[in-house]
Structures are given as C-alpha cells and as structure tokens.
Amino acid sequence: MLEKRNCPHCGQTMNEWLGPPESGWGMILVCNNNECVFFKGSPRMIRNTEEESPLGCRYAEDPDNNYTPFSLVAWHGACRD
Ligand SMILES: [Zn+2]
Incomplete structure (x- = not known):
C-alpha cells in the first residue's frame, strides 16, 4: 500500500x-494534473518521440526510494535535466 x-x-x-x-520502477506516484505548475513549467519538450505531441515533465515520486521526487516525461521516461 x-x-x-x-x-x-x-x-x-x-x-x-x-x-x-x-x-x-515499480509502482510510482505521479501528479496527473494538467494544470500543475510543475507540468506547465516543464523546461523542455521532448521532440524525438512523437512529433507535436505535447509532452512535458510531470512531477513524480518513487516510493521505493524514500519518495524521492523525479520528473516523468509524459509516459515515457525521466526528464533529462
Ligand atoms: Zn502537481
């Protein structure tokens, strides 16, 4: 749980x-709010996966790692910054 x-x-x-x-990752926690300032303030868009899709970084935490925060790019992987 x-x-x-x-x-x-x-x-x-x-x-x-x-x-x-x-x-x-196992189960992680993600903020799915499209109005989240973290999501809206994503520093960069990933351009080489699906063109023109509005990918951004969502705020996420990893429960297996003491709820360490990290950035999740849409549903692909971690933000590189
Ligand atoms: Zn949020």
Whole structure:
C-alpha cells in the first residue's frame, strides 16, 4: 500500500502508476494534473518521440526510494535535466 500523497506543486492527490517494465520502477506516484505548475513549467519538450505531441515533465515520486521526487516525461521516461 502506498501512502496518499499530494503534489507539492499543485496540491492535488497523486496517482499510483505502474512504470513500464524497462524502467525498473515499480509502482510510482505521479501528479496527473494538467494544470500543475510543475507540468506547465516543464523546461523542455521532448521532440524525438512523437512529433507535436505535447509532452512535458510531470512531477513524480518513487516510493521505493524514500519518495524521492523525479520528473516523468509524459509516459515515457525521466526528464533529462
Ligand atoms: Zn502537481
């Protein structure tokens, strides 16, 4: 069971999400709020995956790693910055 946690950027309850097998993450927590300042303020868009899709970085935490925050690019992988 994961804790209920709120996104520190927008206050919305974060959703549990099972990372893709290749990511090596287990269940993680992600802020799915499209209005989240973290998401809207993503420093860069990823351009080489799906052109013109509005990918950005979502705020996420890894419960297996003491809820360490990280950035999740849409549903692909971690932001590189
Ligand atoms: Zn948020």
